[in-house]
Amino acid sequence: MESNRSFFVQLxxxxxxxxxxxxxxxxxxxxxxxxxxxxxxxxxxxxxxxxGGTASGTPFDFANGNFINFIxxxxxxxxxxxxxxxxxxxxxxxxxxxxxRYQSMPISRWAIILAPMNVGAxxxxxxxxxxxxxxxxxxADPVVGNVxxxxxxxLAFIWGMGFAGYSxxxxxxxxxxxxxxxxxxxxxxxxxxxxxxxxxxQLKGWLETAAxxxxxxxxxEGMRSVMVQGWELDILFRGxxxxxxxxxxxxxxxxxxxxxxxxxx
Amino acid sequence: xxxxxxKNIKKTFVTKQETVEAVKDVSFQVEQGEIFGLLGPNGAxxxxxxxxxxxxxxxxxxxxxxxxxxxxxxxxxxxEKIGVALQDTGIDNLLTGKELFFTTCRLWGYSKxxxxxxxxxxxxxxxxxxxxxxRVKTYSGGMKRxxxxxxxxxHSPDILFLDxxxxxLDPGSRRVLWEEIKRLRDNGVTIxxxxxxxxxxDELADRLAIIDEGLVVAEGTSxxxxxxxxxxxxxxxxxxxxxxxNAKNVLNDAIEDKDQLRITVENGAAKIPSFIxxxxxxxxxxxxxxxxxxxLDDVFLEVTGYRLEGSAGTDSSNELEVK
Numbered sequence: 357m358e359s360n361r362s363f364f365v366q367l368x369x370x371x372x373x374x375x376x377x378x379x380x381x382x383x384x385x386x387x388x389x390x391x392x393x394x395x396x397x398x399x400x401x402x403x404x405x406x407x408g409g410t411a412s413g414t415p416f417d418f419a420n421g422n423f424i425n426f427i428x429x430x431x432x433x434x435x436x437x438x439x440x441x442x443x444x445x446x447x448x449x450x451x452x453x454x455x456x457r458y459q460s461m462p463i464s465r466w467a468i469i470l471a472p473m474n475v476g477a478x479x480x481x482x483x484x485x486x487x488x489x490x491x492x493x494x495x496a497d498p499v500v501g502n503v504x505x506x507x508x509x510x511l512a513f514i515w516g517m518g519f520a521g522y523s524x525x526x527x528x529x530x531x532x533x534x535x536x537x538x539x540x541x542x543x544x545x546x547x548x549x550x551x552x553x554x555x556x557x558q559l560k561g562w563l564e565t566a567a568x569x570x571x572x573x574x575x576x577e578g579m580r581s582v583m584v585q586g587w588e589l590d591i592l593f594r595g596x597x598x599x600x601x602x603x604x605x606x607x608x609x610x611x612x613x614x615x616x617x618x619x620x621x
Numbered sequence: 622x623x624x625x626x627x628k629n630i631k632k633t634f635v636t637k638q639e640t641v642e643a644v645k646d647v648s649f650q651v652e653q654g655e656i657f658g659l660l661g662p663n664g665a666x667x668x669x670x671x672x673x674x675x676x677x678x679x680x681x682x683x684x685x686x687x688x689x690x691x692x693x694x695x696x697x698x699x700x701e702k703i704g705v706a707l708q709d710t711g712i713d714n715l716l717t718g719k720e721l722f723f724t725t726c727r728l729w730g731y732s733k734x735x736x737x738x739x740x741x742x743x744x745x746x747x748x749x750x751x752x753x754x755x756r757v758k759t760y761s762g763g764m765k766r767x768x769x770x771x772x773x774x775x776h777s778p779d780i781l782f783l784d785x786x787x788x789x790l791d792p793g794s795r796r797v798l799w800e801e802i803k804r805l806r807d808n809g810v811t812i813x814x815x816x817x818x819x820x821x822x823d824e825l826a827d828r829l830a831i832i833d834e835g836l837v838v839a840e841g842t843s844x845x846x847x848x849x850x851x852x853x854x855x856x857x858x859x860x861x862x863x864x865x866x867n868a869k870n871v872l873n874d875a876i877e878d879k880d881q882l883r884i885t886v887e888n889g890a891a892k893i894p895s896f897i898x899x900x901x902x903x904x905x906x907x908x909x910x911x912x913x914x915x916x917l918d919d920v921f922l923e924v925t926g927y928r929l930e931g932s933a934g935t936d937s938s939n940e941l942e943v944k
Contacts, residue, residue: 361730369727373716380715380756453711457772460675460705462697463728 363464370458370471374445378475389483392435393490399427400494403553422584425498428491429579430552432512433572435483437543439516442476443523443536450617451533469614473520473607480516484509496583504582507592514599515575519543521606528613546572574598622689624780624811625651625674630683632669643669645835646683651813651828653688653779656806658826659815660917662929666835667815668708671784674813675705687780704773704781708788714758718749718768721757722775729776739775747771747801763794770801781805783814787821799825819917819929831924838924843917850915850923853889855896857882858909868905872896878922885915885923 378385400423446469449455458468488496488505498504519540527536549566550573551559559567567573578595581588632644644666651657659667672678674685676696685692687699713721722743726736744750747767752760760768766786773781786802787795802825806812816822822829823843830840839846857872858881859865868882869875875882886892889912900907922928 365730366728369724373713373720373724376720377713377715449711452713453707454713455711456677456707457705457711458728460677460700460703460707461725461728462700 361462363467366463366467367470367474370463370467371474374471374475375478377445378479385479388438388441389479389486392431392438392483393487395434396424396428396431396487396490397494399430399553400424403427422495422497424491424494424496425583426580427553428487428496428583429508429576430547431487431491432484432508432579433515433576434547435487436480436512436516437519437540437547438483439476439480439519440523440536440540440543441479442472442520443525443527443540444533445472445475446524447527447531447533447536450528450531465614469524469610473517473524473610476520476523477513477517480520481509481513484512484516498583499586500582507582508579511575511579511595511599514596514603518599518603518606521603521608521610525606525609525613528610528617546570550576552576571598571602622653623650623686624653624655625649625657625685625687625813627670627674627685628683630670630673630685631681632666632673632678633681642835644673647830647832647835647837648683649830649837649840651811653811654806654809655827656802656812656814656825658822658829659813659832660817660819660822660826660829660921660929661815661832662817665832667832668784670832671707671782671813671815675703675707675782676700677705677707701776702779704776704778706769706773706782706786707784712757712765712769712772715756717754717756718744718760719753721768721772725772725775743771743774746774748797761794763790763797766790766794766798767801770798774805778810780811780813783812785815785817787816787818795821817929819921823917831921833925839920846917846920847915850885850919852885852887852915853912854915854919855884855886855889855893855910855912857884857896857900857907860906860908864905864907867903868900868907871899871903871905876922878928883919883922885919889913 403423446455449458449472455468488509492505498508500507522543523536523540526539527533530536530539549563549570551567556564556567556573556577574594575598576595578592578598581591581595585591627647627649630644630647631642634641634643647666647670649657659670661667669678673680674687674692676692676699680693688702690698690702692699716724719740722740723736726739727733731739741750744753747770749764749768749771752764757765757768770783770786773783783802787798790798799821802812802814806827814825816825826843828840828842829846830837831846832838839849841849856878857868857875859868862880865877865880865882869877872882872884875884884896893910893912897907897910918928
């Protein structure tokens, strides 16, 4: 029998295996998938009345009459946190001994580490795509046209990869899936230390300062620009820069920690 | 060429709290096509030795080679030659047996078509064809072990490392696995297995090494090790502790084993009357006595000074009850 050990085949096989794992435990995955969509409805229901159509022409009209355009990025950014599942998938393999089995085989270490990150990224895309679809159905309409949805999805993907990298690093470091999960909660406050519900100009005092140093701010503002303002290239650039920088930093951390994990004791 | 050549390997784990010498000095050689057993209690250093030989753990000192390949400098090549089924290598419970074999075949580099073919061959080999489409979480312990064994055979390795392959299995499942291991040996696969079961070592291993506290304390075939004790084992039981204590003074070469005394002599059965006479003369009452050929259990007791937990004790053949 012929043998061809391509890195890409290994990555594809390991990713497919992990996708099967995810699909076969829907009760563990579905709540995460729908929670951000749920928050989209809640935000729109609770705040849409104040900042939505009825605020048209007032200083509270942050969204040019379409509040769903304004709040959609918040749901997308919180959905990107689901990229953190990557670390949990990897640590589950470490805990169950599957990781050790792969280590005993001539498989690329990179394929072992990248497979769960691939699945994390796919999960972000699926979750963000679902929210965009729901958003579209309930009236989201980017001012730059439908290409705005693509831009939002791209930012979500990069931001999600950042969380995937962070969770892999945290998971390997902590050595437990609970540790990986707990570490990702650190980022939850970051969503609210940002211009989540009102534009940054409306934030005051310490929250204004915190938001200025929080990369989430720039990602939300980048998404919001194509949804509400139009082609504001400098805002969009800052959004992509923040997301990409975050992803590069956390992926580097993931690689360093994964390298340590695969070294012999 | 030797299948496995281990020379004075040592493994020390250093943490902030302590330094543990898991393997102090282990050497052995394994010929191609034989089953070599590493027998010892939990914590003896068996699994650590296997982890080092399978390139999953670094060696602190010493050297070892697999089919002439140094396990430190040629670790990638070594992994091509070996199959590994460790105690703590996991199986993905959410996948089916068939999916696991197929995935593993693909990871070893087989094409999709060849992977399908090899999957069916291996399912047949380990007797899991009928359960192929069931998720592994529905498998019994014995089926999982057979699956584990099958997964380690995907690439037709020359050498197979099995770390306590039957631990936790019922006697029936254990025997099924034994037969499969023997069949592999008969097909030319060299097998290194660890076990804490004397019966398993006796049944499977062509040669074995007894490991205790990180050291090889005895090595040879099962018969050689038993013969090394010399003669038969006579076991005496007594009415009370006082008699046991006094008997130790009469039978100077005897080893105390729980509430019994054991002595190894040539022609054991013939010498029993004379031993009993000596004891009776000293007012010691023997409640029972038996003579048997030495077992691995006796060898283990002889070389380590204690019994393996859960071991069966002496063979009951030639047992003579004295009332």
